[in-house]
Amino acid sequence: MTAKKLTLNLDFHSGLPIYTQIVAQVQSQLANGVLQPGDQLPTVRALAEELRVNFNTIARAYRLLDEARVISTQQGRGTYITEIPPPKVGKKMKAEVLLALAERFINEAQRLGFSEPEIGQMVRTQLQLRKEAEEKSKE
Amino acid sequence: MTAKKLTLNLDFHSGLPIYTQIVAQVQSQLANGVLQPGDQLPTVRALAEELRVNFNTIARAYRLLDEARVISTQQGRGTYITEIPPPKVGKKMKAEVLLALAERFINEAQRLGFSEPEIGQMVRTQLQLRKEAEEKSKE
DNA sequence: CTTGCATTGTACTAATTGTATCATTGTATA
DNA sequence: TATACAATGATACAATTAGTACAATGCAAG
Numbered sequence: 001m002t003a004k005k006l007t008l009n010l011d012f013h014s015g016l017p018i019y020t021q022i023v024a025q026v027q028s029q030l031a032n033g034v035l036q037p038g039d040q041l042p043t044v045r046a047l048a049e050e051l052r053v054n055f056n057t058i059a060r061a062y063r064l065l066d067e068a069r070v071i072s073t074q075q076g077r078g079t080y081i082t083e084i085p086p087p088k089v090g091k092k093m094k095a096e097v098l099l100a101l102a103e104r105f106i107n108e109a110q111r112l113g114f115s116e117p118e119i120g121q122m123v124r125t126q127l128q129l130r131k132e133a134e135e136k137s138k139e
Numbered sequence: 140m141t142a143k144k145l146t147l148n149l150d151f152h153s154g155l156p157i158y159t160q161i162v163a164q165v166q167s168q169l170a171n172g173v174l175q176p177g178d179q180l181p182t183v184r185a186l187a188e189e190l191r192v193n194f195n196t197i198a199r200a201y202r203l204l205d206e207a208r209v210i211s212t213q214q215g216r217g218t219y220i221t222e223i224p225p226p227k228v229g230k231k232m233k234a235e236v237l238l239a240l241a242e243r244f245i246n247e248a249q250r251l252g253f254s255e256p257e258i259g260q261m262v263r264t265q266l267q268l269r270k271e272a273e274e275k276s277k278e
Numbered sequence: 279c280t281t282g283c284a285t286t287g288t289a290c291t292a293a294t295t296g297t298a299t300c301a302t303t304g305t306a307t308a
Numbered sequence: 309t310a311t312a313c314a315a316t317g318a319t320a321c322a323a324t325t326a327g328t329a330c331a332a333t334g335c336a337a338g
Contacts, residue, residue: 009232013177013219015211016236017324024232024239031242043286054326059287068243069250075287076333095261098253102261105244106269114237116266122234122241123262127255130245156315182295193317198296214296215324 006035006042010051016112018053022061027070030081041071041079145174145181149190157192161200166209169220180210180218 008025010018029035041047044062048055062079065071073079109119147164149157168174180186183201187194201218204210212218248258 011232012216013179013211013222014232015213016232017216019324020236021232023243024236027239027242028235044288045286055287056327057325060325062287064243068246070243070246073287074333075331076285078286097251098248098257098261099265101244101248101251102258102265105240106262106265109237109240112236112240114233116269118237119241120262120266122237123245123259126238126241126245127259130255158315184295194296195318196316199316201296212296213324214322215294217295 006047008047008051010053018051018057019061019064020112022058023064026061026065027068030070035081037081037083039081041081043078145186147186147190149192157190157196158200158203161197162203165200165204166207169209174220176220176222178220180220182217 006026006029008022010021012018014021026035026041035041041062042050044055044058048058051058062071062073066073066079069082071079072082106116106119110116114122145165145168147161149160151157153160165174165180174180180201181189183194183197187197190197201210201212205212205218208221210218211221245255245258249255253261
């Protein structure tokens with residue numbers, strides 16, 4: 001078993017759902033390089049025991065991360081950080097698709113208590129970071 | 140689970156609304172140190188049964204305390220005395236969650252072939268629409 | 279190579295908890 | 309008394325987490 005330790009810090013009284021906190025921290029640790037592509041995450045049951053929560057809560061977090069292509073969960077095998085960044089296989093360039101995505105994102109953020117300015121600021125920052133990263137990689 | 144006992148003394152003939160008495164006594168016990176930040180309060184139903192009152196009355200009291208930032212009520216979880224010490228940690232974690240949310244959204248949009256300017260434009264548009272809707276509803 | 283079993287994630291359901299909405303009650307006041 | 313309004317109650321709903329059973333995978337024993 002080569003699963004990483006995955007140290008998570010949950011706040012049970014923050015008003016944020018456990019599964020949301022897990023998703024956030026895994027993505028954060030991936031962005032920080034603490035987690036690397038190919039790393040195996042703890043099993044849903046192992047992490048559940050460590051965090052003292054039900055393993056379905058972990059499964060829910062993993063499912064969200066899987067849907068976001070951040071990790072790959074495989075029944076009977078385990079869960080791994082996705083090896084290659086998601087392929088850009090855009091074919092439906094329809095504005096409606098992007099609109100729906102944006103609405104889902106904004107709704108979820110607002111549901112969790114974030115204000116519209118906060119949301120806008122975060123998106124601007126993230127897009128700017130990616131833009132800079134692209135320019136740097138071109139050199 | 141670890142909910143405090145929360146001994147309240149209600150006077151049903153004082154002319155003071157039940158929910159007002161609950162609010163006052165919770166605040167009083169917090170000031171006295173009987174209740175500590177992080178403590179979990181009884182569920183609305185448990186406290187309602189103990190006090191022989193409808194649980195909506197408890198919910199109303201909890202809602203007022205929540206609006207006063209004295210407690211944090213969380214659907215599906217419970218209600219907790221607000222943690223004062225780690226405002227920094229709380230903020231940091233919230234930022235992390237929003238960041239993760241934004242990253243998921245942007246990743247998915249890019250995976251579908253949308254460009255960064257397109258994504259930014261869509262979010263700006265949606266936020267602007269909501270802002271206008273809010274202002275209109277205020278009139 | 280096959281079989282059995284342990285490990286791992288999945289699906290579905292149940293339980294727990296707060297929320298929203300409207301109805302009822304009771305009381306003050308015109 | 310009639311009416312208006314605040315307090316409380318009833319009911320249905322939504323969000324989160326937990327429980328249970330199952331399916332896929334891999335590995336080791338035979």
